[in-house]
Amino acid sequence: MRAAVVERYGPPEVVRIMELPRPTPRAGEVLVRVTAAAVTSADARIRAARFPRGFGAMSRLIFGLRGPRQPVLGSAYSGVVTEVGSGVSRLAVGDAVCGMAGMKLGAHAEYLTVRADAVSLRPSTVTDDDAAGVLFGGSTALNYLRDRARLRPGETALVNGASGAVGTNAVQLARHFGAEVTALTSAPNAALIGELGAHRVIDYRQHAPEQITDRYDVVLDAVGNLSIAAGRRLLNHGGRLLLVVADLGQLLQARGNVMAGPAPETREDTDFLLALIGSSQLRVVHDSQFTLDDIAHAHRRVDTGRKVGNVIIRAR
Numbered sequence: 001m002r003a004a005v006v007e008r009y010g011p012p013e014v015v016r017i018m019e020l021p022r023p024t025p026r027a028g029e030v031l032v033r034v035t036a037a038a039v040t041s042a043d044a045r046i047r048a049a050r051f052p053r054g055f056g057a058m059s060r061l062i063f064g065l066r067g068p069r070q071p072v073l074g075s076a077y078s079g080v081v082t083e084v085g086s087g088v089s090r091l092a093v094g095d096a097v098c099g100m101a102g103m104k105l106g107a108h109a110e111y112l113t114v115r116a117d118a119v120s121l122r123p124s125t126v127t128d129d130d131a132a133g134v135l136f137g138g139s140t141a142l143n144y145l146r147d148r149a150r151l152r153p154g155e156t157a158l159v160n161g162a163s164g165a166v167g168t169n170a171v172q173l174a175r176h177f178g179a180e181v182t183a184l185t186s187a188p189n190a191a192l193i194g195e196l197g198a199h200r201v202i203d204y205r206q207h208a209p210e211q212i213t214d215r216y217d218v219v220l221d222a223v224g225n226l227s228i229a230a231g232r233r234l235l236n237h238g239g240r241l242l243l244v245v246a247d248l249g250q251l252l253q254a255r256g257n258v259m260a261g262p263a264p265e266t267r268e269d270t271d272f273l274l275a276l277i278g279s280s281q282l283r284v285v286h287d288s289q290f291t292l293d294d295i296a297h298a299h300r301r302v303d304t305g306r307k308v309g310n311v312i313i314r315a316r
């Protein structure tokens with residue numbers, strides 16, 4: 001099978017298309033032919049070994065010293081089951097599925113094996129691109145807003161970095177949970193973010209977060225330019241600060257109403273997001289699509305830090 005392989009950390013050019021043996025599903029796993037996969041900010045971080053401050057040494061121990069131990073990156077995928085491992089009864093060959101591959105990664109390839117219990121059935125109302133696109137940012141925004149902040153109807157929320165993969169979902173989910181949403185984004189993206197449901201849009205190039213005088217019940221930072229002190233100043237009494245991007249120092253200080261750390265990937269959350277898309281309550285924003293062969297271009301686009309929503313690669 002063709003796969004995008006990263007042998008050494010580096011710029012987008014280190015990603016090379018190679019022929020690898022097609023994996024075989026073990027007990028409890030299925031083999032999925034990937035039809036669409038996201039190239040996310042996390043994939044680009046791993047490829048470049050560009051980890052948040054303080055995480056460099058620890059991340060290299062986890063992901064690999066000079067290059068990723070799992071050389072095929074990619075987590076969020078949509079595809080079709082082509083083989084079923086022993087002991088799997090809830091999925092069959094031909095099922096349209098999607099999910100997150102977790103630490104095992106491997107979605108930037110024609111095929112990947114995944115644990116059957118981590119796989120969701122993709123409804124026919126959700127496209128491959130939307131399924132692959134929503135999972136990374138959607139499950140993060142969902143975990144932070146619903147599970148950590150317990151955002152309630154009538155509360156106010158500020159989303160910093162509203163046009164990224166996390167931000168486009170955070171704006172819509174905060175609105176879905178009944179919040180009044182203010183979004184920090186740049187002027188070219190303001191109309192889109194308004195369409196996604198933000199009640200108010202602030203151009204961060206005109207007003208830095210520190211200059212905002214309003215106070216919010218929930219502040220979600222998907223950029224990483226808010227200190228804990230600056231974030232706390234934006235909170236109402238009882239407010240919660242969500243540091244989706246946190247350096248090691250912030251992670252160690254995060255407690256009580258300051259929340260940080262990796263968001264879990266669960267099938268229930270995937271199903272929740274798919275249902276919202278299927279009922280037109282959540283829109284997946286797409287920046288660009290590339291073929292697997294052109295994945296270096298996809299990484300280049302993610303590296304700009306300017307992508308709007310999601311970058312998708314398709315197998316063919």
Ligand SMILES: NC(=O)c1ccc[n+]([C@@H]2O[C@H](COP(=O)([O-])OP(=O)(O)OC[C@H]3O[C@@H](n4cnc5c(N)ncnc54)[C@H](OP(=O)(O)O)[C@@H]3O)[C@@H](O)[C@H]2O)c1
Nearest residue numbers: 041140161163164165166186204244245261262263306307
């Ligand atoms: N904790 C977790 O589990 C978790 C999970 C997922 C992601 N993350 C982290 O969350 C961060 C965001 O991820 P992502 O995938 O959403 O990123 P992304 O899609 O690459 O974000 C790109 C967007 O950020 C906007 N942006 C850049 N600088 C900005 C600023 N100063 N103010 C406001 N917006 C700005 C850009 O808009 P403009 O062009 O308008 O600037 C662009 O649309 C990443 O650092 C990622 O590692 C953490």
